Amino acid sequence: MFAHFRPLFVAFLSLALGIYVAELFREGKTIYTYIIVAVIAILIVLSLFHFSSKSKFFDYLWKNIKVIVVFAVFVVIGFSSFTITKFNIESQQNIRVNSSITYNIVGELRFSPIKYENRMTMFLDEVTLISASESIELESSGMYVVVNTTEINENSKLFSARAGDVVLLNGKVKNSDVFSKNDVFAYAYKSNFRYTAYVESDCLKIIDGTQSGIDRVRQYLKDIFYSSMDARYAGLAYALFIGDVSGIDYDMQLNFKYSGIAHLLAVSGLNTALLAMVLMWIFKRCKIKPKYGVLFVALFLAFYCVLCDFAPSVMRASLMSVFLLLGQAFGKQSDNISSVSLAGIILLLLSPMFLFDLSFLLSLPVTPIP
Numbered sequence: 001m002f003a004h005f006r007p008l009f010v011a012f013l014s015l016a017l018g019i020y021v022a023e024l025f026r027e028g029k030t031i032y033t034y035i036i037v038a039v040i041a042i043l044i045v046l047s048l049f050h051f052s053s054k055s056k057f058f059d060y061l062w063k064n065i066k067v068i069v070v071f072a073v074f075v076v077i078g079f080s081s082f083t084i085t086k087f088n089i090e091s092q093q094n095i096r097v098n099s100s101i102t103y104n105i106v107g108e109l110r111f112s113p114i115k116y117e118n119r120m121t122m123f124l125d126e127v128t129l130i131s132a133s134e135s136i137e138l139e140s141s142g143m144y145v146v147v148n149t150t151e152i153n154e155n156s157k158l159f160s161a162r163a164g165d166v167v168l169l170n171g172k173v174k175n176s177d178v179f180s181k182n183d184v185f186a187y188a189y190k191s192n193f194r195y196t197a198y199v200e201s202d203c204l205k206i207i208d209g210t211q212s213g214i215d216r217v218r219q220y221l222k223d224i225f226y227s228s229m230d231a232r233y234a235g236l237a238y239a240l241f242i243g244d245v246s247g248i249d250y251d252m253q254l255n256f257k258y259s260g261i262a263h264l265l266a267v268s269g270l271n272t273a274l275l276a277m278v279l280m281w282i283f284k285r286c287k288i289k290p291k292y293g294v295l296f297v298a299l300f301l302a303f304y305c306v307l308c309d310f311a312p313s314v315m316r317a318s319l320m321s322v323f324l325l326l327g328q329a330f331g332k333q334s335d336n337i338s339s340v341s342l343a344g345i346i347l348l349l350l351s352p353m354f355l356f357d358l359s360f361l362l363s364l365p366v367t368p369i370p
Contacts, residue, residue: 015075015349016355017036018079019348027182095138097173105173107145108125108167113161115246143196147204166209172198175194190312235248239265266313269320276321276322297322298322313363
């Protein structure tokens, strides 16, 4: 009965199962696929014991044929979508680099660097690798860079680098493949990097660059926080709003971690719900019809997802906020399980790789269920 009243929940689980089975096939673990099929078959056989005759069992199956069809269709969709995504990733034919030599690296900062105790991390786009014998342009794939900051001066320009700045460094580079023999590196796919570089701080230079439109919006919002409060707390406020922790010093990050509240720095349902409530209150005061108000909220949350770089948790929370407001606008009762299932279906259809992303997996179970 649980599945009967929530077909979206069945569809989500089926879609996830299809994607997972496709990954098992990719890894060559077909035995696990056979086990899954065997378990489903055993459950069906055992369910026969709940009916006095086979005819009643088949009558029950016929009455629930929609659930069976939904299960089969979405398993096939999940399997196919993952297979197509895998084919597209592998067809990019990323250049293999020599991890034993040192490259001169030129690239454009995607975001402000994130600081840790003795290191700093950053993402680069439009990367060019230069060695003694060749020059390699990595146009379609970004690079994840880990910088050793043990001996760097606190006044270094590195700490104030912004998105769009051009970075020049030298260090060793290795390939970061999405698919390995027994694993999926979903973070590399989500963050669009296929290479990782390890460099020393004294090998790095930064040149002021040009920011994109969305980067200028982020910088404008960041400047508002920093002009209104102390830098230490401005970085925290900006992180709570956008999810960008580059302005939080390492000691504060540790305080959040050891206090068990580091999840507050991950933008999710609290942020989108608050924004949606404030906007709907404003529209109500302006006497805008709820149906039109939901449309404006949906557009604003879509822009908010762009600001947060399409984090899975933000997209899931935004979709659920819109579903809740749509139900209220049309006088329908909202069901959290169905809402989170529909949000999960949409996200997995957009990118089946989300199933292997930790932020996506942690975002779904914590959704409050009445």
